[in-house]
Amino acid sequence: MATAKEIVSFKDVAKIYRGRAAVTDVNITIKEGEFVCFIGTSGSGKTTTMRMINRMLEPTKGTIIFKGKNIKKYDPVKLRRTIGYVIQNNGLMPHMTIKDNITLVPKLLKWSQEKMDQKARELIKLAELPENYLDMFPAELSGGQQQRIGVVRALAADQDIILMDEPFGALDPITRDNLQDLVKHLQETLGKTIVFVTHDMDEALKLATHIVILDGGKVIQDDTPDNILQHPANNFVKNLLGEERLLQAQQDTLSVGDIMSKNPAHITLGKSLSEAIWEMSRHHVDSLLVTDDSKKLKGYIDLETINDHYAKDLSVSDIYANNLIKVRANSYLRDTSERILKQGYKYVPVVDSDNTLIGIVTRASLVNVVFDAIWGKDELENPEDANLPASITEGSEKA
Amino acid sequence: MIGFLNSHGSELIIKTWEQIYIAGFSILLGVIVAVPLGVLLTRFPKTAKYVMSITSMLQTIPSLALLALMIPIFGIGKLPSIVALFIYSLLPILRNTYIGMAKVNRNLVDAAKGMGMTTMQSILKVEIPMAMPIIMSGVRLSTIYVISWSTLASYIGAGGLGDFIFNGLNLYNPSLIIGGTIPVTILAILADYLLGKLEKRITPATKRSEA
Known part of the structure; x- marks a missing residue:
């Protein structure tokens, strides 16, 4: 053109x-x-x-x-x-x-x-x-x-x-x-x-x-x-x-990277299940993202699965699930939010081009976007929610 | 009635023909002059006002007086009658043409121009066809006027069915008056009917059933 x-x-x-x-x-x-x-x-x-x-x-x-x-x-x-x-x-x-x-x-x-x-x-x-x-x-x-x-x-x-x-x-x-x-x-x-x-x-x-x-x-x-x-x-x-179109336009071009929480709770493949439970309780969450040693995203593991399969000698790599939806940091939020809201995912991990885990988008982060849009940004800046744990816990109550 | 036809039959045919000739010629001239003039006037709305009032004024001159006024210029006979009746026919045709043209949907004229029609093409292919019903009703009105008024033309020696009527008046002979009046009326009705047919033919169809 x-x-x-x-x-x-x-x-x-x-x-x-x-x-x-x-x-x-x-x-x-x-x-x-x-x-x-x-x-x-x-x-x-x-x-x-x-x-x-x-x-x-x-x-x-x-x-x-x-x-x-x-x-x-x-x-x-x-x-x-x-x-x-x-x-x-x-x-x-x-x-x-x-x-x-x-x-x-x-x-x-x-x-x-x-x-x-x-x-x-x-x-x-x-x-x-x-x-x-x-x-x-x-x-x-x-x-x-x-x-x-x-x-x-x-x-x-x-x-x-x-x-x-x-x-x-x-x-x-x-x-x-x-x-x-x-x-x-x-x-x-x-x-x-x-x-x-x-x-x-x-x-x-x-x-x-x-x-x-x-x-x-x-x-x-x-x-x-x-x-x-x-x-x-x-x-x-x-x-x-x-007003409405302007707001929408703003959201339309927000990327996942703009709103994701960094440092999501995660665990590496080699860790034992008891370590996983300890990690969950430390972060107050019921599931963990699973990565390998170089932080490449592999899947997730949740409390229920651990409960069902609990045995001392098993490690995370034995029972983690890999059917995981993930998004790139540079993709548009409008596409991601649709998935999270309509299909009922509690969270979506964010990866870069090498599949390295760099963050997570949760329902809570989306809620923040909505709040920002309605009441403005300044009052709701809350560095705490950069830690996903709380949000996952909240999500699990509903699920 | 039969007696009248026996004594005046051939005369009746000649007079009727004269009447048709005078009226027809006047109308034809009227259409030839008034329609293009009416179209032209829509391009000059300011001039149009003056022209319209002049023709309206001509219309107010009593018809007999107008005929009489023609004598010093054209003498007596058919020519002065045709000129006078032509002047009479102008106004209804001119006014209807002007109104008809002015009433054509401006969107259509705009579309015609915007698609690349020349002014002439727009007039001939769009504006006149759209204005045709209104133009034609002006022509029909003029025709009826002129046919009935052309009886007066006999007064200045143009002949026509007026001869019967005026003779009847002079001789106190009602059968002559009626014998002149009835054909004039029939002529007017017939002309209107035929023009109505013509109007249908030349007014473009806008639905298939009419086509």
Whole structure:
């Protein structure tokens, strides 16, 4: 993606309506294959900015470069035929059949009838609608189906960039969700560049690989969704994202290493069972992680097993269990917490790339994350819980 | 009735034809001028206001007076009648075309432009087809007006069914008046019916059952 070619770039673009600035100082670079969302409240200039790309509006100041050439050098009509265009309420022609609607641009480009028929069949398939819909009129389709046609119509002349102006704003949430999936799928499989205007942050985060946040006609932040979530530029962006998403984003990128307890209670293979019991009671736990002499994780042993098999001459290596789930320190917490919480593990040992035991994540450490998220970090700093024993004991009571 | 047909039958056919000729010509001219003008006006909304009020003013001139006013310019006969009736036909067609065009969903016009239609393509392929029902109702209204008013054209020597009516008035002969009036009425109803058919044909379908 980083090496992709620029397809559209705005350079110091401004649009002024009768002395009132709609957008100013817009500098955006859109690369091939990107899914760009322009997001902002109404009046933020997001639609104005988008409409300057296909010269539906002319910039008052600045230049827009499209495929290496100033857009003013293109004939506007020809330019628009190379750029897909999808608007809210679909913009299908009610007096044309679905087929005629789909092949509207090819017809303007004077394709042969055969080629247009073939394209229409190909696109109705992409829209995931049956072929006999081609002979229907838009009024006979549901709103969601109409917008599916609206979306694929923008691909009819093999346009490699598509502008979408709040295309799903008028649809119900379920239909919207389906269409978002369709667009995302088309964009990924066909490698199209999409410029998508929306006021819905969920939609932007779901679809975009590049988000441009506008407010009052200015670009507030222009970055990847992850970076925006991690480093919102100002309070406006924070508000737009919402408290909940920011917290979630924080947790999303916490790694296991960030929250694990170091120095978990463990025992080496060669130790005797009585030593294991002593170790357990010293740490107030009911199970121990088992490692070899070089601290490589082997498995675990718990009190119950020791009880069942207790004999003076046995060592840990004889009865330890090795069916152990473990995680790497650099894996994301969101994946780990799922396992711990949903599958009922009391703890998960953390290893490095050589399978060396370096820590443990317990239910208690997860609880701490939740507390931090809700009440802030400072009050709950508690170095004691770095010792896992207590937590395992707690866990075992429930189990 | 039969007596009237026996004595005036061939005359009736000639007069009816004259009536159709005068009214038809006026309407045709009206459509040729008013529809493109109405389309053009939607591109210049400020000018549109003035043009609309001028045509409305023309409409308020009493029809008989307008016909009479044509005599000094075009003399008597069919030409001045056609010009006068043409002026009358303008307003309903012009106004309906303008309203019809202005009422076309802006989203569609935006989509047409955004997909790369030229202004002409957008007008011919999108805007006029969408405005067709409203334009046609203007044409139908004008046609009925012009057919009935063209009876007055006989006053300035254009002929037509008006001749029967005016003769009947002068001679106190009710059968002549009725014999002129009934064909005019039939003509108007028939024209409206045929235009209705035409409207259905040229208004694009938006459902398969209508296609």
